[in-house]
Amino acid sequence: MRENRLRMLWQSGDAAINGWLTLPNGFSAETMAHQGWDSLTIDLQHGVIDYQAMLPMLQAISTTDTVPLVRVPWLEPGILMKTLDAGAYGVICPMVNTREDAQNLVAWTHYAPRGTRSFGPIRALLYAGADYPQHANDTIVRFAMIETAKALDNLDAILSVEGLDAIYIGPSDLSLALGCRPVFDDVDPKVQQAIDHILARAKAHGVVAGIHNGNSQGALARMAAGFQFLTVSSDARLMAAGAQGVLTAMRPAPAN
Template identity: 80%
Template sequence: MRPNKLRQMWQANQAVVNGWLAIPSGFSAEVMAHQGWDSLTIDLQHGVVDYQAMVGMLQAISTTPTVPVVRVPWLEPGIIMKTLDAGAYGVICPMVNTREDAQRLVAYSHYAPRGTRSFGPVRALLYGGADYPETANDTIVTFAMIETAQALDNLDAILSVEGLDAIYVGPSDLSLALGCKPSFDDVEPPVAQAIEHILERATAHGLVAGIHNGTPQVARGRVEKGYRFVTVSSDARLMAAGSQQVLAQMRAS
């Protein structure tokens, strides 16, 4: 089976630089993938991407060594299994709040005897290789998003679930949950403390910690602290920022 670069980088204690895809376009996904991101995450939760668009985007990413990851809309077995069958090598699941939620995520992402994933890797065989059925359980990466007060209360119970590979912090939702203004980077003190606490506990449990960021400067700072999967901006935000920069220079003259 095609190796999962995420696992290889983590074994070498390297940080994965992840891009974010909210635009439902195979071409824009292909352009992003050819820029050298370690991984790209297709956002089915808050992006404007449906399942069919996601498949085309996964195919576009496959033209490069970039690892395809998908954030599913919710903890629901059908979409998680279809996402993996389409060839995603990682799944980020939002709003994992309890140990039972994490157990269900692991079950939906793994074939028996480790889980309850139904067999039918229609495109995953093409992307992963003929031995996909035998090795998928050890190759796919599962991320549980930690972004609520309930998840913080149940953090150690969530992190202790066997088969969970990583957690992913959503700073904006975490900020709202703690009574603060939503932000990726300029978070208020209670959120900053929670972000450090999540990293500390994930490391203690031997799990990889990931987090969403708005700027490279903040992402690098979080890598220095120990985060090993950092998202920086998104295709839509990068397009808007690039356009603003060009227009500002033109109108200034």
């Protein structure tokens, strides 16, 4: 079975640099994948990508060694299983708020007897290899998003669920939950304290900690703090920033 490079990086103590895909297009996904990201996450929760758009994006990422991940819309068994059947090597699940939520996430993404995932890895066999059924449980990575006050209250209970590989912080939703500005990087002190607490507890439980970032400077600081999965920007944001850079150069501000 094809190895999951995220697991290899984490086992060696390294961090993974993750890109974020919001454009429903195979060619843009392929272009992003060829830039050398450790992983790329297709976002089905927010934005304009649906399952039919996701499939050719996964195929496009497969032209490289970049690990294909998907953020599912919600904690729901059907979409989790179909996403894995399509060849995703990891799932990021939003709004995991309780131990029961985390247990369901783990159960629905493991084959029996460790879980209740239904068998039908149609495209996953093509991506991963004929021995996928024997190794999928130990190869797929499972992220629970920690982004609410309720999740903070239940943090240790969530982190103690066997089979949960990683947590992923959504700084904007976490900020809103704590009554602060919804931003990625320059978060309010109250949110920063929560982020530091989540990271410390994840380390204590041996769970990988990941976080969403708006820019590379913030991501580098969080990597230095101990985060091992760092998303930086997105395809749409990078395209807009590149276009703005060209236009700024071509249309300099008038002299005073």
